[in-house]
Amino acid sequence: MTTQQLIDQIRIKKSFLAVGLDVDLNKIPQHLLEQEDPIFEFNKAIIDATHDLAVAYKPNTAFYEAYGIKGWMSLQKTINYINSTYPDIFTIADAKRGDIGNTSSMYAKAFFEDLNFDSVTVAPYMGKDSVEPFLAFENKHTIMLALTSNEGAFDFQTLNVDGKELYKQVLETSKTWKNSENLMYVVGATKAEYFTEIRKIVPDSFLLVPGVGAQGGSLSEVCKYGMNANVGLLINSSRAIIYASNGTDFVEKARAEALNMQQEMAAILG
């Protein structure tokens, strides 16, 4: 999917919601456990109930790898289902990969070719040659960690390097990499005022924003400081939507939560 197609979808749906598909078998409705592939059945039900309200789905690979080969099969079925049934959806493999050049190429092949995701999240610690192999794929997007929403973000990301915080240096350096127009960035919502500074460095890039809702971030504050002319934001919500209920009404409750967020977004888009 091209960036323009993503922007178009945001305008059509009046939504910049990404739904995180972080499926934990201990948290889903227990009647689904009778199915042959409970993870896929859960995802399918959530996707069918919310696809008109969300522009993106973001399975986090950890939740699939934890179940071994069966989990990887559920991931493959999920992405195949989205790509074949809802081709206008932007798909994000939340994998946070990164390795030396030839190895990152294998990861890029895994997520962009084998699984056919539109985008994948990557970690910046290993620098340029760990990220550029992902950037080489046309109409694929590489979403690099900049400032995350967890407590540990303040261990290293906000350290002062030569007068500026590390995450700002990460943003600035990444702009010099080949095909950097294919970069998006993860920026947590927990401190909305950070967005002002971030937008000075990457005014045009899309930002994937976790941490709204359950982790305490405010949607209106993030939009106030982080939105650009093309919206430029994908707000992720995982648990608040997919675990809105763990009963037989989980589909209706998930849709109601997604609708709440979409309506708030529609109001902000005006």
Place this chain on the structure above:
Amino acid sequence: MTTQQLIDQIRIKKSFLAVGLDVDLNKIPQHLLEQEDPIFEFNKAIIDATHDLAVAYKPNTAFYEAYGIKGWMSLQKTINYINSTYPDIFTIADAKRGDIGNTSSMYAKAFFEDLNFDSVTVAPYMGKDSVEPFLAFENKHTIMLALTSNEGAFDFQTLNVDGKELYKQVLETSKTWKNSENLMYVVGATKAEYFTEIRKIVPDSFLLVPGVGAQGGSLSEVCKYGMNANVGLLINSSRAIIYASNGTDFVEKARAEALNMQQEMAAILG
């Protein structure tokens, strides 16, 4: 495996060699492609030919994920084969994972429980709560990136934070984390003099060292500056061993390369 058991194996085998199982179907002997699972057959042949010369095997997950479910099955068969046939081998999942707390727990479950590796590599960018879930597993080892061997290492890892390089800050901070005795570190061999400084911060920890051989690092230099009383080093070699030949003699050539390294190590161990 406990750290003491690893040290014992190093003494018994007079080797601190880790063999990287980074299997690329374009590089293995082409006659193996007729097999049902060429990746596993290749690994099995390499392991059988080198298990008395190496103390560890390190499959890099990227090379398995690139082949989708079939690749993940090859990875599972490989680790199962090592664990059942050569239980004294230390196994490393080179996965470079890291995510917010509950998600890192799922990765730890994937590699320590489902696949039953002895250790996994992780990335430090997201800080304490992204690594501590791995450290909670008894007799499992978490190998965190500190200073990597690639060119991009100098993009961020060596930036000056408050008077010291970032990788040193990463090492120091990680020592304050809960169960930090379960940490090992990735330190590239390309600049052996860095080991002197690193040993001031983590004198007792095991270091996993890529970059000897193909990437230009010197084994004797690394040992001179990096070895401690318990050896404290695992030297990784991937391509130089597993792709020593891509003909029908690949097993013999791989063993010869591993034997060269083991003999050099035995001489250093004295």
